[in-house]
Amino acid sequence: MKQHLHYYSSHLDHDIPAGVVVFLVALPLCLGIATASGAPPLSGVIAGVIGGLVVSIASGSQLSVSGPAAGLTVIVATTIEKLGFEGLLLAVALSGLLQFAMGFLRAGVIGAYFPSAVIKGMLAAIGLILIMKQIPHAIGYDVEAESDPSFLESDDRMPLRTIFESFKAISPGAVVVSIVSLTILLLWETSRVKRLRLLALAPAPLIVVLFGVAYNAVAQSFFPSFGIARQHLVTLPMVSGPSEFARHLILPDFSQWQNPQIYITAATLALVGSLETLLSLEAVEKLDPLKRSTPTNQELKAQGLGNFLSGMLGGLPLTAVIVRSSANIDAGAHTKAASFIHGALLLLSVIFLPDLLNMIPLACLAAVLLLTGYKLAKPKIAMEQYKKGFNQFAPFAVTIIAILLTDLLKGMALGMAVGFFFVLRANYHRAFALTKDGRNYLLPLQKDVSFLNRASLRSYLQSIETNSSLMIDGTRATFIDQDILETLEDFIKSAEEADIKVETNNVLGLSPANKTLK
Numbered sequence: 293m294k295q296h297l298h299y300y301s302s303h304l305d306h307d308i309p310a311g312v313v314v315f316l317v318a319l320p321l322c323l324g325i326a327t328a329s330g331a332p333p334l335s336g337v338i339a340g341v342i343g344g345l346v347v348s349i350a351s352g353s354q355l356s357v358s359g360p361a362a363g364l365t366v367i368v369a370t371t372i373e374k375l376g377f378e379g380l381l382l383a384v385a386l387s388g389l390l391q392f393a394m395g396f397l398r399a400g401v402i403g404a405y406f407p408s409a410v411i412k413g414m415l416a417a418i419g420l421i422l423i424m425k426q427i428p429h430a431i432g433y434d435v436e437a438e439s440d441p442s443f444l445e446s447d448d449r450m451p452l453r454t455i456f457e458s459f460k461a462i463s464p465g466a467v468v469v470s471i472v473s474l475t476i477l478l479l480w481e482t483s484r485v486k487r488l489r490l491l492a493l494a495p496a497p498l499i500v501v502l503f504g505v506a507y508n509a510v511a512q513s514f515f516p517s518f519g520i521a522r523q524h525l526v527t528l529p530m531v532s533g534p535s536e537f538a539r540h541l542i543l544p545d546f547s548q549w550q551n552p553q554i555y556i557t558a559a560t561l562a563l564v565g566s567l568e569t570l571l572s573l574e575a576v577e578k579l580d581p582l583k584r585s586t587p588t589n590q591e592l593k594a595q596g597l598g599n600f601l602s603g604m605l606g607g608l609p610l611t612a613v614i615v616r617s618s619a620n621i622d623a624g625a626h627t628k629a630a631s632f633i634h635g636a637l638l639l640l641s642v643i644f645l646p647d648l649l650n651m652i653p654l655a656c657l658a659a660v661l662l663l664t665g666y667k668l669a670k671p672k673i674a675m676e677q678y679k680k681g682f683n684q685f686a687p688f689a690v691t692i693i694a695i696l697l698t699d700l701l702k703g704m705a706l707g708m709a710v711g712f713f714f715v716l717r718a719n720y721h722r723a724f725a726l727t728k729d730g731r732n733y734l735l736p737l738q739k740d741v742s743f744l745n746r747a748s749l750r751s752y753l754q755s756i757e758t759n760s761s762l763m764i765d766g767t768r769a770t771f772i773d774q775d776i777l778e779t780l781e782d783f784i785k786s787a788e789e790a791d792i793k794v795e796t797n798n799v800l801g802l803s804p805a806n807k808t809l810k
Contacts, residue, residue, distance in 0.1 A: 303626035310625035311633025316498040317619045318344075318359055318634055319641065321664075323526055323649070324657030325360045328425050329368040331377060331608060333528050334540060336360045337642045338607030342598050344635015347610070348628045350594035353586040356576050357616035357631045358598060360608040362664050363418050363568045364561065365425070366695075368608060371557050378545030379554060385544055385603030386558035391566055392596030400588025402566060409684045410707040411571065412673060413691025414564075417703060419668025420696065422661055429658035430470040432463025432524050465511055465520040466655040472507070473500040473659035495619065497660050504656035505648075526652045528642065537643045542606035561599070564704075565611045569595050572612040579621045615664065687711035726752040731760040737769040737799070741776050749776060753783045759791045766799035 300307075318340050326336030343358030351358070371380045394402070479485055480496035512519040531537045548554050573586050591612070598610050620630055641649065677688040691707030698706075724741065727734045733756055741749075756762055764780060766772060780799070787794045 310623035314634035315637035348631035381544035387561035388600030390562035395593030417695035422665030432466025
């Protein structure tokens, strides 16, 4: 124990500044993701606090930072519309229990079973949805964008229609803040700014928030027509101390425990959240200067604990998130103390600085999330998938379209089905190939030969001419399905009548009487 404390305390000179930087990056993201999800802004901060104070301790990762994730906004927004916010909280708490169980069941390898094309398609679709949902906030539309992710339905509340209508009621002040905020965010990513150490140390989201607050203060005083109305600012409950903060926590609606939709949502959150966490951990390990590895099953338990507490205390679902984790690494963090410090600062800010946070324009947060959405769905990603071939691009594109037309879970299922089809097609062609030399035929069996290859096997066998010889070579086969063996045995039995001499080599599972036919 003393060794652990000494290890963490010896790196505080790096971890404290890194924790401050991550806090400044995380605060606008926590507020923005909550707003994008149609949830109370406080719920995003609660999830960030739990991610910092609880998950960081339970996790085996030294540099990963957990909190509310943009990748879950679609599920969260849809659930709130169908079940209410309290119903969402119950689903979040249950998803935490599922993740905890997944950790004990050693499901940390689950990410390896999802094709990368489907995962990239999921993230790209989420990016597009995020962009569409933030446009009304970015231009100061008085009616919030609806949370229904089915953009092409003929529903009057369809987000696309809301977006088009929002351009009829633009707030000039919100537009100015959004444009300038996006400019700042893009400028901060240029090499010129990164070379200036003083500017590079200041997180771009913090600069955007400070600009938005300062702009609105000046505009309200001198140019009221360009000011931003109260309904377009962050709305956190005003608290004055920890005890009052506790009174603002929202509890789950346990009366919905018999609703099947609760359990479907919980399973979806557990699956998607676990995938996003595992993908984030892979990225963090690549960025870690010390190349430390994270035990994935322990991470699922940590995320499960965090989501259970977040749901019970009124917070959004959380995952390990690459944006905050990369900011943590860039700021020079050495241990998980940096993530813990960022969680403590989030808690202190919402308890003691709510009046200051309520001055932040939603347009600032919309700009941050618009850029986040673009990074998830930028055209370069689609081009990279296209260059990899149709078998990679098709699942990617189908996943995006299906998610936009239906929902996240159905879209991913359809993308998985398309990906599985291409895997089957590849195996179908690679299972064997018939070669001919005069009246001699060779049929080598490659690796795994399943019942799916039976039709093509019959076709090959029927093409063998009479008065010839066939060698069936199973040396390279690691698995031969019983259906394939039966097909071979049936052919061998009938080969004598066609005057076909059949020999086999290392075809495991073939009946001894049928291994060679003179």
